[in-house]
Amino acid sequence: MRRILAILLENEAGSLSRIVGLFSQRAFNIESLTVAPTEDQSLSRITIVTRGDDKVLEQIVKQVNKLIDVIKITDLTERSHVERELILIKVLAMNDKSRTEVKRITDIFRGSIIDIGKQVYTIQLTGDAQKINAFVNTLANETEIIEVVRSGCVGIARGEKALRV
Amino acid sequence: MTTKIFTGAQMVVKALAALEVKYIFGYPGGTVLDIYDALFQQTDVEHILVRHEQAATHMADGFARSTGEVGVVLATSGPGATNCITGIATAYMDSIPMVVLSGQVPSTLIGDDAFQETDIIGCSRPIVKHSFNCRVVEEIPNIIAKAFYIASTGRPGPVVIELPKDLLMPTSTGEFHIEIDVKMRSYNPNIKGHHKQIKKAVSAISDAKKLVVYAGGGVIIANASALLTELVEKLDAPITNTLMGLGGISGTHKNFIGMLGMHGSLEANRSMANADVILALGARFDDRVTNNVKKFCPDATIIHVDIDPTSISKTINAHIPVVGLVDVVLQQLLDELTATNFEPNKEERADWWQQINKWREVNSISYVQEGDQIKPQRVIEAMYKITKGEAYVCSDVGQHQMFAAQYYPFAKPRQWINSGGLGTMGFGLPAAMGVKLAFPESHVICITGDGSIQMNIQELSTCLQYNLSVVIISLNNRSLGMVRQWQDMVYGGRHSSSYMESLPDFVKLAESYGHVGMQINHLDELEDKLTEAFNIKNRLVFVDVLVDEKEHVYPMQIRLGAIDEMWIKKGVKS
Numbered sequence: 001m002r003r004i005l006a007i008l009l010e011n012e013a014g015s016l017s018r019i020v021g022l023f024s025q026r027a028f029n030i031e032s033l034t035v036a037p038t039e040d041q042s043l044s045r046i047t048i049v050t051r052g053d054d055k056v057l058e059q060i061v062k063q064v065n066k067l068i069d070v071i072k073i074t075d076l077t078e079r080s081h082v083e084r085e086l087i088l089i090k091v092l093a094m095n096d097k098s099r100t101e102v103k104r105i106t107d108i109f110r111g112s113i114i115d116i117g118k119q120v121y122t123i124q125l126t127g128d129a130q131k132i133n134a135f136v137n138t139l140a141n142e143t144e145i146i147e148v149v150r151s152g153c154v155g156i157a158r159g160e161k162a163l164r165v
Numbered sequence: 166m167t168t169k170i171f172t173g174a175q176m177v178v179k180a181l182a183a184l185e186v187k188y189i190f191g192y193p194g195g196t197v198l199d200i201y202d203a204l205f206q207q208t209d210v211e212h213i214l215v216r217h218e219q220a221a222t223h224m225a226d227g228f229a230r231s232t233g234e235v236g237v238v239l240a241t242s243g244p245g246a247t248n249c250i251t252g253i254a255t256a257y258m259d260s261i262p263m264v265v266l267s268g269q270v271p272s273t274l275i276g277d278d279a280f281q282e283t284d285i286i287g288c289s290r291p292i293v294k295h296s297f298n299c300r301v302v303e304e305i306p307n308i309i310a311k312a313f314y315i316a317s318t319g320r321p322g323p324v325v326i327e328l329p330k331d332l333l334m335p336t337s338t339g340e341f342h343i344e345i346d347v348k349m350r351s352y353n354p355n356i357k358g359h360h361k362q363i364k365k366a367v368s369a370i371s372d373a374k375k376l377v378v379y380a381g382g383g384v385i386i387a388n389a390s391a392l393l394t395e396l397v398e399k400l401d402a403p404i405t406n407t408l409m410g411l412g413g414i415s416g417t418h419k420n421f422i423g424m425l426g427m428h429g430s431l432e433a434n435r436s437m438a439n440a441d442v443i444l445a446l447g448a449r450f451d452d453r454v455t456n457n458v459k460k461f462c463p464d465a466t467i468i469h470v471d472i473d474p475t476s477i478s479k480t481i482n483a484h485i486p487v488v489g490l491v492d493v494v495l496q497q498l499l500d501e502l503t504a505t506n507f508e509p510n511k512e513e514r515a516d517w518w519q520q521i522n523k524w525r526e527v528n529s530i531s532y533v534q535e536g537d538q539i540k541p542q543r544v545i546e547a548m549y550k551i552t553k554g555e556a557y558v559c560s561d562v563g564q565h566q567m568f569a570a571q572y573y574p575f576a577k578p579r580q581w582i583n584s585g586g587l588g589t590m591g592f593g594l595p596a597a598m599g600v601k602l603a604f605p606e607s608h609v610i611c612i613t614g615d616g617s618i619q620m621n622i623q624e625l626s627t628c629l630q631y632n633l634s635v636v637i638i639s640l641n642n643r644s645l646g647m648v649r650q651w652q653d654m655v656y657g658g659r660h661s662s663s664y665m666e667s668l669p670d671f672v673k674l675a676e677s678y679g680h681v682g683m684q685i686n687h688l689d690e691l692e693d694k695l696t697e698a699f700n701i702k703n704r705l706v707f708v709d710v711l712v713d714e715k716e717h718v719y720p721m722q723i724r725l726g727a728i729d730e731m732w733i734k735k736g737v738k739s
Contacts, residue, residue: 010351013298014286025291055478062475068295068315071351165350 004076004155011044015069032152047154076155083155092144093121109135171341173302174199174333180306182209190221194241196268199333216623220595222252227599235262242268243281253323254292258586262321264312271331294322306343314347319354320473358489366468367501373442374513376402382409383447389492390578401509405433409585416574426454427722428567431529434729445469447491450481460727470494529720538713541640545572556608557600561593561617564646567718569612591620597635615641625678628705637707642714650717675707685710
């Protein structure tokens, strides 16, 4: 089962490597990982997308919590939440037909073309993993994809629930 | 708070003194010379010079296990630090409080592959509870205080601190300030069991007809053996100890049914297999206990008390998990039992004990002494008799370790010192040295074999320097006994590389290091010569006992079987 874990931890040298090391050491899976400081510079927030059954997930949450740097961890997928990922994608746009089609698809998915080269468009899109996958597949049917970069998933709980110190 | 200015190196030593560290085990080298210079100029902290850094970690470990205090190690960067790895891993697996101070090349050279540079923080990451880089000189004292706090609280473990040389040198100075009372927002070990879980546990215990208490190393670490004994007596329940938990209750207590697991007693394993409620205290359902987890105690409701939530339901699902320090939870359980007017059902208990006593009659921990060749078990029995069961027994890893665990009933906690989790050969001698340093008046035995002892034999030199009069008893079977046993049982008797063809003369070896060497080759001289060895005061005695090389450790769990499927002796199944 796919899970999104949000982790709040001390923004210190080596704390990210402890998280990554733990996952590889205990053979846990990482589908994506994003990390950045929060509004409080002494804290970092990591979002990890992982897969595993309930028993594995229980171990992951406990093991991460056990790390001294970690202040809090929560499984966002346990309750109502919002998830978003950013993708930047460079595609071939050689002639009028493909330019029109790429523009049309981008509009439908509510993305935006953020750069234009002689033969390429660079598009930005945000959404959940499903939407982004659909967008990439649709574009791939229409033109050639030159380069893709995905930010990895970030997420937040809906409503009043918050992950903070 | 004083405003006097100190160098980084002086701060290290001052901080250790402030934390009441008496001994530090280490080996000098380029990046830590400033610390050695600072150590030279004070008397609060005594440095013990080992002959190999691995031994420093095991010595600190033995000191920590026997006293409950934090063991402290000092090593230089690069090879000094990497030599500590095995000792750090050993301490990590057995939850031993340890702080390892490692030198590092100057900050400006980090990452340049400088001389004796190793990323020791990276190397040790999977085997430490936590680690620290120091980057500012004033931070050194509080980082050391934090390291001690982390190492010794919650589930204890090793902490590594990396100290770049430029912070230690006379050019690097600052004000010394240390806060011994550490508070951290990201680390607050939960110490008290949840009230509702305690109630649930007591309710399950009260309903149990076939209750077993399964107690591990957590009881020793938490100094909870008095409470454990009280609980066991109140419940009139059988109790089994893990290899790490031996001494948690007296080995001669009437409710003690022996060690469980791979080489545990049949009655211990059988009681577990037939239990309806298992009360696990500071134990972690290790694979050397459970055997095949799929067949593990199918009818039992499992109450699992542990300070580390990751230990709970990791291998075996706990029906009633209780997160908390074992001593605190034991008190809570006792209080709740009193509050609910608990009395064991006499009839049900009698039935249960009758059943257990039947299993006891198999006498699974036994051997036959035939001929003149000394059986290794006989040596342990003699050792027990001569020391009246009061010695500290520090073990290496192998057959001798299992024989000691089976045939030396430990009366007290912290009396049995062994590498249970990692199974580190070479642990025994340096660990015994750490214990002897802490308890110079007590008998301290290093029980070992001709394989293990050679993994840290160089420490005989350290023993002479500090007059550490350990009694080394080596069960010499001219082979790597446990490896050989597996080869006999599983690999068709093909003794691939388990035979030692060129053993040294251990008597002469001991003598050349300035100690007393002794060989025992005949059964009829065993007790007299061992007694003589224990009567030699203030000298290290190396007793080389030639034992039957064909002896196997029994009983032994049958691979992939249930916990109580065992070989009782050669060709005899449980």
